[in-house]
Amino acid sequence: MGNGILRHIGHFIILVVIQVMILNNIRFGGYINPYVYVLFVLLLPVDIPGWLLLLSSFGMGLTIDLFSDTQGMHAAATVLLAFARPGVIRMISGRSDFDPGTVPMVSEMGARWVLLYTMLLVLLHHTLLFFLEIFRFSEFFLTLGRIGLSTGITTIIVFLGFLLLDKPEKRGR
Amino acid sequence: MxxxxxxxxxxxxxxxxxxxxxxxxxxxxxxxxYQRARFASSANFVAGNFHRMSSSITDYFSLRRVNRQLSEENARLLEFTTESFLKTDRQVFTYRDTLYSRRFRYINAEVISNSVSRRDNYMTLNKGSKHGIKPDMGVITFNGVVGIVANVSENFSSVISFLHKDMQISARLQKNDHIGTLLWEGNDYRKATLTYIPTHVELIPGDTLVTSGFSVIFPPGIFIGTISEVEIRLGDNYFTAEVDLATDFNSLKFVQVVQDLMNEELQQLEVQTQAGGR
CATH class of the missing domain: 1.20.5 (Single alpha-helices involved in coiled-coils or other helix-helix interfaces)
Known part of the structure; x- marks a missing residue:
């Protein structure tokens, strides 16, 4: 368990560095911005206590806010993602009893499950984030387009992250 | 309970x-x-130093381009030195001529963090209050406007880019001095929108747009861009024109912060007038 906590802290640091130093500086076709740091929240164990899930997501969002001049927007979107996570997990797996310590990974849940899980939660996160960013509805369709495109790109990168971090030997435990 | x-x-x-x-x-x-993001956080210590560190690494990749720009700019400035003018009249003594008193000073600064992909974009400069930068100063490059300083710390300042939904610049058509409002609609960082030019004014693609100098933020006559498309939107009685911006926001490296030495005098006068004083 102690090892697991260290691994999640490692994810946190690496994802913040990747997001702030690389992805915030890349512009795909003008206005598509992938926010891959949500992978940190998606990777937390299924049976994590609710308060820890919410607080660590809030911390992640605030850290990204600090480095990209967006006051509270990422915090708000990430907390919403964390709040919806248990519900989404129950909904797409059709059950709520998991072995203690189960992590949402391709080797444990299957590729289709992970893809659907990522897409739904990233869509929710990006929707709140992009509407908070413009803070008005006058550019509604442009914003919808940005949400759609960015959700697609983020989902692909996050899914690649899932495949990269997967540990097949863990299945035997 | x-x-x-x-x-x-x-x-x-x-x-x-x-x-x-x-x-x-x-x-x-x-x-x-706060209309102008008073707490743009990258001016604070931790984030400012972090951005400076990452900028010191990425600087090397743009050295070639920056060198070329600097030498072009040098050549242009050389044309204005006294050495490049032939003195024809030996009777006039021009040292510290009181006919011209200096109004604008420019502080050179480097962009250490920047974005163009969001709806509201900000950038961070490597100079701050220690170097004389104050909030509400304009930021320009040698061709084009960049933004307005929002917040300063000792060593850094954060700038609201022109690519921001709250930014509007008063712009003037160079050929006939008509005034319009320039803003960014959020699509392409190379294009802006000019509105409120009355329909009786002759406006065609290719016209040059400069700053009006009506605000104390930008000096008059700074090149903004050229008109590329003109239309009258349904129900409007003024032109809406698309403008190709002269500033390439995606490759900004060195910028100049405008210091208006007569800012206080001008504002005091305007406040006095608007308060009803004679």
Whole structure:
């Protein structure tokens, strides 16, 4: 368990560095911005206590806010993602009893499950984030387009992250 | 009372969510109130130093381009030195001529963090209050406008880019001096929109747009861009034109911060007039 906590802290640091130093500086076709740091929240164990899930997501969002001049927007979107996570997990797996310590990974849940899980939660996160960013509805369709495109790109990168971090030997435990 | 506590503990996940979400939204709303993001956080110590560190690495990749730009700019400035003018009249003594008193000074600064992909974009400069930069100063490059300083710390300042939904610049058509408002609609960082030019004015693609100098932020006559498309939107009685911006926001490296030495005098006068004083 102690090892697991260290691994999640490692994810946190690496994802913040990747997001702030690389992805915030890349512009795909003008206005598509992938926010891959949500992978940190998606990777937390299924049976994590609710308060820890919410607080660590809030911390992640605030850290990204600090480095990209967006006051509270990422915090708000990430907390919403964390709040919806248990519900989404129950909904797409059709059950709520998991072995203690189960992590949402391709080797444990299957590729289709992970893809659907990522897409739904990233869509929710990006929707709140992009509407908070413009803070008005006058550019509604442009914003919808940005949400759609960015959700697609983020989902692909996050899914690649899932495949990269997967540990097949863990299945035997 | 006991039941209330039990209720809250039972649904603590929801209440904690509500609390954190409220805190985050409050942050957002509070900063929306300040028209100019008074707390743009990259001016603070940790983030400022972090951006400087990463900029010191990425600087090397643009050295070639920056060198070329600097030498072009040098050549242009050389044309204005006294050595490049032939003195024909030996009778006039021009040293510290009181006919010309200096109004604008320019502080050179380097962009250490920048974005163009969001709806509201900000950038950070490597100079701050120590170097004489104050909030509300204009930021330009040698061809084009860049933004307005929002917030300064000792060593850094954060700038609201022109690519921001609250930014409007008063622009003037160079050929006939008509004034319009320039703003960014959020699509392409190379294009802006010019509005409020009356329809009787002759406006065609290729016209040159410069700053009006009506605000104390930008000096008059700074090149902004050229008109590329003109239309009258349904129901409007003024032109809406698309403008190709001269500034390439995606490759900004060195910028000049405008210091208006007569800012205080001008503002004092305007406040006095608007307050009804004679």
């Amino acid at each position: 006991r039941n209330l506590f039990r209720f809250i503990i039972r649904y603590y996940f929801f209440f904690l969510f509500l609390l954190l979400e409220t805190v985050a939204i409050l942050f957002v709303v509070q900063h929306q109130h």
